[in-house]
Amino acid sequence: MRTRMPAVLSRAIVLPLLLMAATPAFSAKTPDTWDGLLHVPSKKMGAVYLQPNADFRAYTKVMLDPVQIAFRKNWERDHDSLSATGRISNEQAQRILDEAKTGFQKLFVEAYQKAGYQVVEQNGPGVLRLATAVVDLDVTSPDTMSAGRTWTFSKDAGSATLVLEARDSQTGAILGRAVDRRALDDVQPYIRNSVTNGAEFEQLFSSWAKKSATGLDELKALSPINVDGMRAK
Numbered sequence: 001m002r003t004r005m006p007a008v009l010s011r012a013i014v015l016p017l018l019l020m021a022a023t024p025a026f027s028a029k030t031p032d033t034w035d036g037l038l039h040v041p042s043k044k045m046g047a048v049y050l051q052p053n054a055d056f057r058a059y060t061k062v063m064l065d066p067v068q069i070a071f072r073k074n075w076e077r078d079h080d081s082l083s084a085t086g087r088i089s090n091e092q093a094q095r096i097l098d099e100a101k102t103g104f105q106k107l108f109v110e111a112y113q114k115a116g117y118q119v120v121e122q123n124g125p126g127v128l129r130l131a132t133a134v135v136d137l138d139v140t141s142p143d144t145m146s147a148g149r150t151w152t153f154s155k156d157a158g159s160a161t162l163v164l165e166a167r168d169s170q171t172g173a174i175l176g177r178a179v180d181r182r183a184l185d186d187v188q189p190y191i192r193n194s195v196t197n198g199a200e201f202e203q204l205f206s207s208w209a210k211k212s213a214t215g216l217d218e219l220k221a222l223s224p225i226n227v228d229g230m231r232a233k
Contacts, residue, residue: 037177040230044211045162045180052227054175056219059128061118063169067104068133069097075138096139104134104205111209115217123169128216133163136181139201158201159183162208176219180208 030047032039037049076093108130109119120127139158161181167174184200219225 034177035174037174038227038231040227041233042178044215045178047179048176049178050176050219050225050227050230051174052225054219054225055223056128056175056216056225057223058126059117059216059220061120061124061127062112062216063120063123063127063129064105064108064112065129065131067101067108069100069104069137070133070135071097072136072138097137100134100137100201100205103202104132104209107202107205107209108132108212111206111213112216115213117213117216125170127169128175129167129169130212131165131167134160134205135163136161160201160204164212178212178215 030039034049037051040048040050042048071093076088112119123129137158137160159182161179164178165174166176182204184204222230
């Protein structure tokens with residue numbers, strides 16, 4: 001895969017590109033290199049890769065591409081075969097995705113604004129372009145019945161994986177990638193429905209947003225990035 005692309009990136013291809021990009025980080029053993037990026041230790045994300053000598057100090061603005069979200073493969077089929085609450089319709093599945101996209105985007109905008117960054121919609125000097133995707137989204141027991149509801153109890157609301165990629169908005173030069181998979185586990189079973197699930201996923205998306213924004217602050221403080229020094233710690 002090339003490490004540069006035109007600054008104007010088609011929204012339709014963001015998710016396929018990020019899915020292909022995430023393949024190494026999903027493997028059993030995290031590789032040391034990834035499209036010229038080097039793996040560095042991170043306490044915030046499951047896997048982080050950075051461009052050696054990348055300099056984030058000039059970025060005072062961020063451009064957030066619309067997040068792309070996709071269910072885990074065969075999620076609808078598996079849900080229908082195991083659920084006691086009935087078959088989930090295509091309309092219900094799409095509603096879940098639409099609500100997740102709206103909530104995710106809103107939380108990321110708020111996190112960056114709160115961190116002092118201007119969120120813009122155009123490429124330009126000092127603009128860091130962020131592409132995000134939530135893949136393998138697995139939601140436990142979404143509401144599927146309007147009457148005669150059967151309660152579902154589970155220790156988790158589901159799981160999801162964040163894929164994040166940062167590029168210079170003008171040149172398209174890739175500066176870093178991060179992948180983080182989280183399961184929404186609780187100590188004991190709770191009733192699972194659209195309300196309880198929504199609250200759990202909102203907390204997860206908010207956590208990712210804050211880690212992303214504070215992570216940029218940390219990268220600016222470390223710039224130019226000494227990858228070898230970070231890997232030696």
